[in-house]
Amino acid sequence: MARFFNTTGPCDPARHYMLPAEARLPELLGLVEREQYFVLHAPRQTGKTTAMMAFAARLRGLGYAAVWASLETSQGFDAVGEAEALWISSLELRARQQHLPALHPPAPSEAPVGARLGSWLRRWAATASAPLVLLLDEADGVRGPALVSLLRQLRCGFSTRGAGKFPVSVALIGMRELRDYSTLAKDGVPTDPISIFNVANVSLTLRAFTREEIAALYSQHEEQTGQSVSPAVTDQIYFYTQGQPFLVNAFAQYLCSAASSPTSITVEQVEAAKERLIRSLTTHADSLGQRLREPRVARILSAVISGLSTYEIDLRSDDVLYCEDLGLLRLRPRVEVTNPLYREVLERELSATTTPDVPDLPWLHPDGRLNLPLLIDSFLSFWRRHAQALRRKDHGPYQEIVPHLVFMAWLQRIVNGGGRITREYALGRGRLDLLIELAGETHAIEIKRVGPHESPETVEEEGIEQLDRYLEQLGLSEGYLLLFDERPGRTWEERLWRRSPAPNGRTLHLRGA
Secondary structure (H helix, E strand, C coil): CCCECCCCCCCCCCCECCCCCCCCCCCHHHHHHCCCEEEEECCCCCCHHHHHHHHHHHHHHCCCEEEEEECHHHCCCCCHHHHHHHHHHHHHHHHHHHCCHHHCCCCCCCCCCCCHHHHHHHHHHHHCCCCEEEEEECHHHCCHHHHHHHHHHHHHHHCCCECCCECCEEEEEECCCHHHHHHHHCCCCCCCHHHCCCCEEEEEECCCCCHHHHHHHHHHHHHHHCCEECHHHHHHHHHHHCCCHHHHHHHHHHHHHHCCCCCEECHHHHHHHHHHHHHHCCHHHHHHHHHCCCHHHHHHHHHHHHCCCCCCCCCCCHHHHHHHHCCCEECCCCCEECCHHHHHHHHHHHHHHHCCCCCCCCCECCCCCECHHHHHHHHHHHHHHHHHHHHHCCCHHHHHHHHHHHHHHHHHHHHHCCCEEEEECCCCCCCEEEEEEECCEEEEEEEEEECCCCCHHHHHHHHHHHHHHHHHHHCCCEEEEEEEECCCCCCHHHHCCEECCCHHHCEEEEEEC
C-alpha cells in the first residue's frame, strides 16, 4: 500500500509519510536511563502520541519493559476506585499488545482503594524480567480526587523505584504543563503541587517542524510519486503553519489529491488549500474555535488582538501560559497567535459570532482592482448606523474589540472574492495591521483604539508614526489609519472625521470612527 499524509491518529511509518518521531525530543532516552519521572506537554495533534509510541518501541528494543497507554477512558470518573480500575485495565491491555508473555502484568490488585494502582505496579515490577517504564497519555484528562490519587501513588512509589521494585521512569503526557496538574486536581482551586507530585524531574514540550523538516517530509512523497513540491510551495506552507504538524500534513493531504498536475504542486494551489482548510473547520480548527469561549482564553486573545501594552498583561500568568499550552499563542519573540492560519480561523470565528451579515456593496473597480476608499467609507456609514446595537450585545471579554471584529468581517468579502489578507498583531504593538492583496495590488490598513482615558492626540500621533513606518517597510506610498474613538459622550459628528497628512512623502488617509 502506498504511503500517505496522515491527519487522524498516530502515524505509522509503514503507512504514512512521517519524520523520525523522536527527532524533536532528544532528551527522552537520557531521562529514562537516569530513572527520572517527567511531563511531556504540547498542543493537540502535534505528534505527542506518535513520538511516545515510537519511543516505547525503541525502549523495548533496548531491553526495557516499556508500555505506552492512554488514561482517556477514566475521564469523567472522579471516584478513585472507578478510575483506578480503568487505569489498570488500560495498562494491562496495552502491555499484552506490546510485550512478550514474560513481561505481561499480574492480575489486578486487591489492595484498598487509593493504593490499588501503586500496589499493582509494585507486583508488576517484581515479576517483570526488565525495568518497567510507563508512558501515560491523556494524563491531564484525569481530574479531581482521581488525579490526586494518581499523582500521590506515583510519588509514593518514586522513592523505591528500580528494576524489580517500581517503574523506573514514568511520563505524564498531555496538553498541560506540570504546574497545571495541581490545579486540575482540585477542579480549578490551586493546591500545593509539592504535596501531590514533586518528583517530576523536567517538563518537556514538543516543538514544531522546521522549514527543513517540512521539506524532508514532502520529499518522501516526491520520491514515491514523482509529484514535486517546490521550495516556494514549502516556504508558503511554512509561513501559514509555522511548522504545526497537523496543519503541515493537512496542507499536503489536500494538495497531493487535488493538484491539477500529476508532476508538480503550485503556490496558487497552496492558497486554495488554505481556504479549504479554513472553511472546512476540521476537528482541529473547530476545537480551537471552541476555546475562544473560555473566559481565561478570551481575556488574553482580546488583549493580543487590540495590542495592549505588555505592562497591562502579566506574561507569567497562568492564563497566558495556558494559551501557550493550548497552541493558541507563542510567547517569543513576541506574544502573538501561533501562526497565520490560526489567526484566520480564530478571527473568522469571532467575527461570525459577534457581528451581523454585512451588506453586499460594489467594492471593486470595473477592472477588478479594489476600490478601498469606497470599502472604508461604506464601512464607516454602516458602523454609524449599527454601532450602538452591536455594542449593546454582550460580547464578554471581547467587548472592547468589537470595532476590530466588525471591520474584519467587513473585509472578509475581499477573501471571498479571491484576495488575501495578512493580519499582524501582538501584545505590546498597540494596533492591528492589515495587509490586503488583490488583483496585483497591495493595500495597508492600521486600526487603533482611543480608550476612555486616553488622549486622542497622543493615539493619533502614535498611529501616524506606526503607519508611516509600516508603509516604509512595505514600500507603499499610501495607507489607511482607522481610529475608533471609545470615549463616552462623543457625538458622531465628533467621531467621524478625515485627514490626509503626507509625512516623508507617503500619504496617510486618517479616518475617525
